[in-house]
Amino acid sequence: MNFDPQRREFLKGATAVSTMTLAPGVMLYARAPDEPVTGAVRWGMLIDTRLCQEDCHACVDACNTEHNLQDLGRPETDAQWIRKLNVRDPLTERSVSMPMMCQHCEHPPCEDVCPTGASFRRADGIVLVDKHTCIGCRYCMMACPYKARSFIHENLDEQLPHAPRGKGCVESCTLCVHRQDDNDHTTACADACQSDGHKANLFGDLNDSNSEISQRIREFGATQFRADLRLNTGVRYQGLF
Amino acid sequence: MRLSSLVLPALMLMASTSAQADAPKPVLPEPLGERCVEPTEVMRARHWEFILHQRDETVHRGIRTTKHSLKNCLECHVRANEAGEYPRASSPEHYCSACHIYAGVRIDCFECHADRPHAAYDALEHHGRLRTEDVKRPEEPQP
Numbered sequence: 001m002n003f004d005p006q007r008r009e010f011l012k013g014a015t016a017v018s019t020m021t022l023a024p025g026v027m028l029y030a031r032a033p034d035e036p037v038t039g040a041v042r043w044g045m046l047i048d049t050r051l052c053q054e055d056c057h058a059c060v061d062a063c064n065t066e067h068n069l070q071d072l073g074r075p076e077t078d079a080q081w082i083r084k085l086n087v088r089d090p091l092t093e094r095s096v097s098m099p100m101m102c103q104h105c106e107h108p109p110c111e112d113v114c115p116t117g118a119s120f121r122r123a124d125g126i127v128l129v130d131k132h133t134c135i136g137c138r139y140c141m142m143a144c145p146y147k148a149r150s151f152i153h154e155n156l157d158e159q160l161p162h163a164p165r166g167k168g169c170v171e172s173c174t175l176c177v178h179r180q181d182d183n184d185h186t187t188a189c190a191d192a193c194q195s196d197g198h199k200a201n202l203f204g205d206l207n208d209s210n211s212e213i214s215q216r217i218r219e220f221g222a223t224q225f226r227a228d229l230r231l232n233t234g235v236r237y238q239g240l241f
Numbered sequence: 242m243r244l245s246s247l248v249l250p251a252l253m254l255m256a257s258t259s260a261q262a263d264a265p266k267p268v269l270p271e272p273l274g275e276r277c278v279e280p281t282e283v284m285r286a287r288h289w290e291f292i293l294h295q296r297d298e299t300v301h302r303g304i305r306t307t308k309h310s311l312k313n314c315l316e317c318h319v320r321a322n323e324a325g326e327y328p329r330a331s332s333p334e335h336y337c338s339a340c341h342i343y344a345g346v347r348i349d350c351f352e353c354h355a356d357r358p359h360a361a362y363d364a365l366e367h368h369g370r371l372r373t374e375d376v377k378r379p380e381e382p383q384p
Contacts, residue, residue, distance in 0.1 A: 031303070033305045033306045033307070034304055034306045035304070036303060037302060120301065122301065122302075122303065123302075123303075124303070128300065130301065131353060132296060132297075132300070155352070159353060159354065159355050161354075161355040161359055161362060164353040164354045164355070165353055166352045166353030167352065169353070177303070180303075181303050181305045182305070
C-alpha cells in the first residue's frame with residue numbers, strides 16, 4: 001500500500017465537518033472514525049475498455065498484494081477478487097479486455113439469497129460479506145451473475161491487519177473498504193492502473209456530480225454489465241460494444 | 242456427627258484455597274501503554290463483549306474507533322521479544338493465548354484476523370502474493 005501518512009493525518013484533522021472544500025467546486029468527502037457510513041456517497045468505478053490492454057494485469061496483481069491473496073497453486077479454488085476478461089463480439093469482431101469483479105450492485109442478488117444476512121450492502125454502496133456470520137453455504141456465489149466471489153477452502157496464514165480472511169467464508173472485492181474508512185478514497189486496482197497500467201480504471205463517488213467519475217460518465221456515457229438484470233451496478237464500463 | 246459436618250467443609254475450604262494459591266498462573270507479557278482502555282477488572286470480565294460489539298459496528302457501519310477494536314488490543318499487548326520477533330497466536334507467549342490456553346477457552350479470532358501489531362507487518366518488504374513454495378500451511382488442530 002502506498003499510503004501517505006501526512007495526507008491521512010491532514011484528512012483526519014479535517015473531519016470535524018463531513019465535507020470540505022479544496023478548491024472552488026471541488027468537495028472532498030471525509031468522515032470521522034466514529035461517524036457511520038451514509039448514503040451521501042456511492043462508491044463506484046469506471047472502466048474504460050478502450051484503454052484496458054489484454055496483456056496487462058496490474059490491477060489483479062495490486063489487489064492480490066493489497067489483500068495478500070495467496071497463490072496456493074490451485075487456480076480452480078484460489079481466491080480471485082478481480083479477473084481479466086477478454087470478450088469478442090463475433091458479428092462486429094470487436095474484442096475488448098476488461099477487469100471483472102464485484103459490481104457493487106444497488107440490489108445485490110448475493111444479499112437476497114444469503115440465509116444469515118452475512119452478505120449485505122453498506123450504506124455507501126459497498127457490498128461486503130460479514131465473515132463473522134457467513135456459514136460458507138455459497139448460495140451467494142451461485143446467485144452472483146458476475147462470478148465475483150471466492151470461497152476459502154483452506155487454512156490461511158499471514159493475513160494482513162486490514163484484510164481479515166479465513167477458511168470457510170466467501171469473500172470478494174471490498175472496494176478497498178479499509179482505505180475508504182481511512183478517508184483515502186482510492187483502491188489498489190485503480191491506483192495500479194493509473195501508475196503501472198493504462199489509466200483505464202477510475203474510482204470515485206457516483207453521487208457527487210463534480211467527481212471525475214461522474215463527469216466522465218455524464219460526458220461519454222457508460223454501460224452496466226448485464227444491465228438487463230437491473231441491479232444498478234456501481235462498476236460501469238465504457239466502450240464495451 | 243455434628244462436629245464432622247462442620248469440620249469437613251472447613252477442611253475442604255482450606256484445601257481449595259491452598260490449591261488456588263499453588264496453582265500456576267498464566268504469564269502475561271507486559272503491555273506497552275500505561276493503562277488499558279478500561280479498568281483491568283472490567284476487561285477481564287467483559288473484553289469479549291467490547292470486541293463483539295465493535296466488530297458489528299465496524300463491519301456494518303464503518304465505524305473505526307480504536308478504543309475497543311481488536312487491532313488496538315494487539316498494538317499494546319502483543320510485544321516483540323529481544324530478537325524483535327512477535328509471538329504468533331498459537332504460542333503461549335502471545336498475550337491472548339497466554340490466558341486462553343490457561344483457561345482452556347479456544348478462540349478463533351486469529352484464524353482470520355492478524356495476530357500481531359501493525360509494526361510486525363511494516364517490517365515485511367513483501368506482503369503480496371506469496372509464491373507457492375513460500376506458503377506455510379498451518380497444521381490442522383488435533384481433536
